[in-house]
Amino acid sequence: xxxxxxxxxxxxxxxxxxxxxxxxxxxxxxxxxxxxxxxxxxxxxxxxxxxxxxxxxxxxxxxxxxxxxxxxxxxxxxxxxxxxxxxxxxxxxxxxxxxxxxxxxxxxxxxxxxxxxxxxxxxxxxxxxxxxxxxxxxxxxxxxxxxxxxxxxxxxxxxxxxxxxxxxxxxxxxxxxxxxxxxxxxxxxxxxxxxxxxxxxxxxxxxxxxxxxxxxxxxxxxxxxxxxxxxxxxxxxxxxxxxxxxxxxxxxxxxxxxxxxxxxxxxxxxxxxxxxxxxxxxxxxxxxxxxxxxxxxxxxxxxxxxxxxxxxxxxxxxxxxxxxxxxxxxxxxxxxxxxxxxxxxxxxxxxxxxxxxxxxxxxxxxxxxxxxxxxxxxxxxxxxxxxxxxxxxxxxxxxxxxxxxxxxxxxxxxxxxxx
Amino acid sequence: xxxxxxxxxxxxxxxxxxxxxxxxxxxxxxxxxxxxxxxxxxxxxxxxxxxxxxxxxxxxxxxxxxxxxxxxxxxxxxxxxxxxxxxxxxxxxxxxxxxxxxxxxxxxxxxxxxxxxxxxxxxxxxxxxxxxxxxxxxxxxxxxxxxxxxxxxxxxxxxxxxxxxxxxxxxxxxxxxxxxxxxxxxxxxxxxxxxxxxxxxxxxxxxxxxxxxxxxxxxxxxxxxxxxxxxxxxxxxxxxxxxxxxxxxxxxxxxxxxxxxxxxxxxxxxxxxxxxxxxxxxxxxxxxxxxxxxxxxxxxxxxxxxxxxxxxxxxxxxxxxxxxxxxxxxxxxxxxxxxxxxxxxxxxxxxxxxxxxxxxxxxxxxxxxxxxxxxxxxxxxxxxxxxxxxxxxxxxxxxxxxxxxxxxxxxxxxxxxxx
Numbered sequence: 059x060x061x062x063x064x065x066x067x068x069x070x071x072x073x074x075x076x077x078x079x080x081x082x083x084x085x086x087x088x089x090x091x092x093x094x095x096x097x098x099x100x101x102x103x104x105x106x107x108x109x110x111x112x113x114x115x116x117x118x119x120x121x122x123x124x125x126x127x128x129x130x131x132x133x134x135x136x137x138x139x140x141x142x143x144x145x146x147x148x149x150x151x152x153x154x155x156x157x158x159x160x161x162x163x164x165x166x167x168x169x170x171x172x173x174x175x176x177x178x179x180x181x182x183x184x185x186x187x188x189x190x191x192x193x194x195x196x197x198x199x200x201x202x203x204x205x206x207x208x209x210x211x212x213x214x215x216x217x218x219x220x221x222x223x224x225x226x227x228x229x230x231x232x233x234x235x236x237x238x239x240x241x242x243x244x245x246x247x248x249x250x251x252x253x254x255x256x257x258x259x260x261x262x263x264x265x266x267x268x269x270x271x272x273x274x275x276x277x278x279x280x281x282x283x284x285x286x287x288x289x290x291x292x293x294x295x296x297x298x299x300x301x302x303x304x305x306x307x308x309x310x311x312x313x314x315x316x317x318x319x320x321x322x323x324x325x326x327x328x329x330x331x332x333x334x335x336x337x338x339x340x341x342x343x344x345x346x347x348x349x350x351x352x353x354x355x356x357x358x359x360x361x362x363x364x365x366x367x368x369x370x371x372x373x374x375x376x377x378x379x380x381x382x383x384x385x386x387x388x389x390x391x392x393x394x395x396x397x398x399x400x401x402x403x404x405x406x407x408x409x410x411x412x413x414x415x416x417x418x419x420x421x422x423x424x425x426x427x428x429x430x431x432x433x434x435x436x437x438x439x440x441x442x443x444x445x446x447x448x449x450x451x452x453x454x455x456x457x458x459x460x461x462x463x464x465x466x467x468x469x470x471x472x473x474x475x476x477x
Numbered sequence: 478x479x480x481x482x483x484x485x486x487x488x489x490x491x492x493x494x495x496x497x498x499x500x501x502x503x504x505x506x507x508x509x510x511x512x513x514x515x516x517x518x519x520x521x522x523x524x525x526x527x528x529x530x531x532x533x534x535x536x537x538x539x540x541x542x543x544x545x546x547x548x549x550x551x552x553x554x555x556x557x558x559x560x561x562x563x564x565x566x567x568x569x570x571x572x573x574x575x576x577x578x579x580x581x582x583x584x585x586x587x588x589x590x591x592x593x594x595x596x597x598x599x600x601x602x603x604x605x606x607x608x609x610x611x612x613x614x615x616x617x618x619x620x621x622x623x624x625x626x627x628x629x630x631x632x633x634x635x636x637x638x639x640x641x642x643x644x645x646x647x648x649x650x651x652x653x654x655x656x657x658x659x660x661x662x663x664x665x666x667x668x669x670x671x672x673x674x675x676x677x678x679x680x681x682x683x684x685x686x687x688x689x690x691x692x693x694x695x696x697x698x699x700x701x702x703x704x705x706x707x708x709x710x711x712x713x714x715x716x717x718x719x720x721x722x723x724x725x726x727x728x729x730x731x732x733x734x735x736x737x738x739x740x741x742x743x744x745x746x747x748x749x750x751x752x753x754x755x756x757x758x759x760x761x762x763x764x765x766x767x768x769x770x771x772x773x774x775x776x777x778x779x780x781x782x783x784x785x786x787x788x789x790x791x792x793x794x795x796x797x798x799x800x801x802x803x804x805x806x807x808x809x810x811x812x813x814x815x816x817x818x819x820x821x822x823x824x825x826x827x828x829x830x831x832x833x834x835x836x837x838x839x840x841x842x843x844x845x846x847x848x849x850x851x852x853x854x855x856x857x858x859x860x861x862x863x864x865x866x867x868x869x870x871x872x873x874x875x876x877x878x879x880x881x882x883x884x885x886x887x888x889x890x891x892x893x894x895x896x
Contacts, residue, residue: 154757155709155765195761202761260714277713281760290574292868293749294696294774295679295841298742306750309731316725316799323717330712331725332760334753338573341700341751341770342614342621342843343868346574351760355713380735422714424761446719449711449762 063407064469065476066180072464073177077170078457083110084150084166085158094451095158099151099193100128100229105236107150111165111190118172120188124240127205127218128192128233131242134172136185136475142248142434144182144475146171146467147189148256149426153197157453159460163441164255165190167464174468182475184250191426192233199229200351201390206426209245210433249434251401251474254427255467256438257455261446262419269462270409270416271440274402276393277422278362281353283388284311284373288381290338290346300381301344305336307380308348314372315352318365327356328422329365349387357420359394366391392428398435401474405437408470414462423448439463439470482826483888484895485599491883492596496589497876502529503569503585504577513870514577518570518612519547519648524655526569530584530609537591539607543659546624546637547611547652550661553591555604555894561667561853563601563894565590565886566608567675568845572616576872578879582860583674584609586883593887601894603669610845611652618648619770620809625845628664629852668853670820670893673846674886675857676874680865681838688881689828689835690859693821695812696841697781700772702807703730703792707800709757709765719800720763724755726799727767733791734771737784746775747841748784768806776839778813785810811847817854820893824856827889833881842867858882858889 064070087110088103090096097103108130112122115132123131133143148164168188175182191209196202199221207213219230233239258264263271288302312331319329333351354365370386377384409416421427421438430436441463444454483489506529507522509515516522527549531541534551541551552562567583587607594601610628615621618640626632638649652658677683682690707721731750738748752770773784789805796803828835840846840857849855860882863873 153709153762154759155762197757197759197761200760258714259711261716279713290572290869291866292678292842293751293772294698294747294843295677295865295867296747297680297745298738298747303735303750305753306731306735309728309735309750309753312725312728313732316722316728319717326716328713328715328717330763331722331728332712332762333758334724334728334755335758336753338616339752339754340573340616341619341772342616343572343574343751344749353712353760423711424713446714447710448714450709 063404064473066469066472068411070178072170072174072461072468074457074461076173077166077464080114080166080169081158081162084162088152090155091451095152095156096154097152097156098154098198099195100232100236104151108238111150114169115188118169118176120172123242124238125242125244126215126240127208127244128238128240129205129209130190132188134186136182138183139185141184142250143185143187144251144471145187145189145249146253146471147191148254149191149194151193151195151197153195153449155449155451157448157450159257159453159455160259160448161194163257163460167255167467170464171468171471182472184475186471186475194426198223202424203426203429206429210429211245212429215244252427252430252434252436253467253471254425254438255463256425256440257443257448258440259423259443259448263440263442264444264446268417269414270466272402272406272409272416272418273397273421273438273440274418275395275397275420276428277355277357277420278359278393279353279355279391280362280366281390282369282386284350285385285387286348286377286382288344288346291344293342293344302381303344304348304382305339305345307376307382307384308334308336308350310376310379311350311372312352314376315369318354318368322356322361322365327361327365329354355422392424396428396431397437401435401437404473405439405466405470408466412465412469414466439466482823483892485888485891487830489597491589491593491880491887493876493880495592496585496883499533499585499588500577500581503581507571509574510870514571514575515573516571516575517573517617518614519651519655523570527657530569533588534607537588537595539591542661543657544661544663545634545659546627546663547657547659548624548628549609551607553605555601557602558604560603561669562604562606563670563890564606564608564668565672565890566610567673568610568613570612570614570616572614572868574868574870576867576869578676578872578874579678579867580613582676582879586674586886589883590887590890601891603894605890605894613845617642621843622845622848625848629848630664631848634663671846671849671853671855672886672890673844673857674882675844675859676862676867677859678842678862678867682859682861683863683865687836688833689885691821691825691828691835691837692816692840692857692859693837694814694816694839695847696774696776696839697778697812698772698774698810699781699785700809701788701805703769704804704806705767705796705801707763707765710763712761712763721800722763723767723801724758724764726795726801726803727753727755727769729795729798730769730791731771733795734788737773737787741775741780741784746780746784748773774841811843815847815850816856820854820856823892824858824885824889827885831884831888833885858885
């Protein structure tokens with residue numbers, strides 16, 4: 059009979075009821091539409107959830123530390139505490155119309171792993187840390203994954219603190235207001251490994267009735283923040299040929315982006331018109347400013363690069379057509395073979411040895427793990443997600459569907475920490 | 478030698494310096510971008526301007542009354558005060574990037590007319606009233622021309638008071654806050670006539686070096702408020718063929734509207750993508766709601782009707798293409814031969830008799846006068862507007878360019894009031 063890669067008894071399993079009770083408690087904080095959550099980063103609801111989470115960590119004997127961008131690290135000592143820790147986690151914030159599982163499963167699954175280790179008195183060789191990354195969703199402060207990006211050195215502390223919220227105050231002001239402006243430096247310390255358990259946020263595992271997704275790589279994604287500049291004028295008498303309506307330029311770009319997505323839909327490509335803001339954006343006056351966020355994604359990096367180039371040309375085309383100027387203010391790119399091959403193999407072997415049906419698949423969404431992969435060996439584990447529905451109040455996964463992923467996290471993380 | 482239609486001595490002219498000084502004082506209140514104003518309706522700046530205006534009216538011996546939607550009427554008694562008044566006016570609010578003349582010229586021009594009548598001791602047969610209509614621009618509260626619409630019975634008092642501002646409080650709350658929630662009923666009283674002097678907001682008079690525009694009719698305009706409903710989902714894994722991104726539907730409609738404008742540009746048609754709002758409108762999540770404001774305008778009503786039908790079909794097409802549902806929440810229509818033929822002829826004859834070069838032309842923008850035309854005989858007088866630039870901080874008209882229009886207002890209004 060095969061053994062697991064982990065040093066735990068092979069039949070060790072998490073307490074699925076206890077884990078589910080934490081999901082249910084979380085689902086009470088920051089209620090959104092029916093069944094969903096609207097727990098925007100650094101809101102009162104986020105603070106409440108953080109307080110509950112820190113309370114649970116302390117009860118589990120962990121030492122909680124908060125860094126200067128609000129990331130919470132809860133540490134369980136190992137046998138050799140000078141060794142870098144094995145870190146597990148995700149995020150507790152949600153989109154404005156978010157679900158009860160996205161991100162949350164990764165943080166509370168890690169908590170359950172630690173609780174289980176406490177139950178059985180297993181002390182790992184390396185210390186273990188649970189992490190809640192601040193503002194993964196970007197539902198209130200842009201960009202998403204702000205704080206894991208800062209941890210990985212992609213964003214400066216000042217940049218993160220200065221991010222304006224949609225409702226006025228900055229990231230830094232809100233962090234201070236809710237009492238999570240910590241003193242620990244952000245990043246700059248070695249991590250042994252990072253595991254992120256997450257709902258798939260896609261339909262594959264659910265459709266194929268697969269219990270565990272072994273995340274091999276990430277879709278190649280290219281994102282764009284584009285600004286158009288035109289000129290205000292009256293919507294009535296001003297002749298078409300003199301108009302420089304930035305809203306028209308932005309709308310033309312977003313339509314072009316959507317068309318790109320359809321052209322590559324048959325091979326699983328996606329292109330998203332995500333955001334459009336304009337000013338003054340009122341009846342009676344042409345807008346002289348508009349800003350768009352859009353992205354393209356494809357499993358094949360070469361195809362994604364072609365899609366991205368088409369967006370770039372689409373920016374110029376949309377601007378020219380509307381008589382405006384355009385500037386690509388920011389471009390981001392992620393994806394590819396960023397995960398650690400040994401850790402991915404370890405996750406696959408763990409799923410197999412625990413008797414779960416499993417499959418390899420790419421991640422298509424953005425995750426904090428993408429930034430962590432720049433810092434340390436990283437792997438992701440996916441659970442099913444009913445119908446692939448996510449970023450929606452109807453997001454769902456049952457405790458039976460979630461438990462296998464948490465068990466794989468338990469054994470894979472302990473194997474890593476004990477090696 | 479021809480006489481003017483007015484009972485005033487033919488060489489009576491306004492005091493252009495005094496008039497200009499009121500324009501300059503107004504230009505200090507609610508500063509916007511360089512040279513422009515941002516005096517949004519019911520803001521602190523609007524209150525300040527109203528206070529100044531009411532002070533000027535009182536100094537001119539007028540009795541100021543405020544109605545329940547904040548319209549200010551300043552009355553100058555006539556010889557027969559039981560007769561309905563001749564009303565002159567426009568609005569003192571501006572767009573967010575507005576100019577120093579749009580609307581303002583009509584109110585302060587009317588004030589100068591009254592001051593001139595005071596100078597020469599001329600008492601008209603009918604009383605004269607100056608009016609400042611609240612929120613003509615709709616730069617903060619939609620729809621535009623809210624309060625003249627209420628005066629004409631198009632909008633109920635409750636509807637107007639409940640209009641939400643872009644920055645939170647309602648029209649009614651802001652009206653009360655700035656102290657202009659008056660007690661006078663809105664409308665419901667007979668007016669003898671309404672004159673509105675306005676900058677052209679188009680390039681014709683300036684290009685042709687014409688001093689006075691005789692407004693014969695209004696462009697046929699059709700406006701639309703359209704809402705699209707879709708479904709939130711993740712911008713990454715969610716397949717193109719399952720997406721119901723309301724932002725895409727809205728962008729597709731606005732592009733279609735812009736195309737309609739270009740197809741009719743050669744005959745002076747216009748189509749405007751004016752506003753787009755979406756929710757959540759963030760990176761990472763598809764929007765499940767979007768709302769657009771758009772309009773089409775043409776001098777020929779039949780052509781405008783065809784353009785409008787194309788918008789209507791475009792709404793369905795955009796929704797279908799994006800997998801969304803659509804609802805046209807509001808449609809408005811104005812224009813046509815709405816002005817009083819005798820008053821238009823009187824304006825034309827006045828301009829001729831005063832020796833101004835003048836021409837007939839249509840109005841292409843929306844004006845309070847369109848609603849007043851439903852209530853009483855109405856006419857508009859246009860002054861030049863440099864380069865046709867308006868709803869822009871570079872809007873400009875010199876005192877020399879404005880004076881002829883104010884003089885035509887003086888003689889035409891007095892002729893009407895004395896008949």
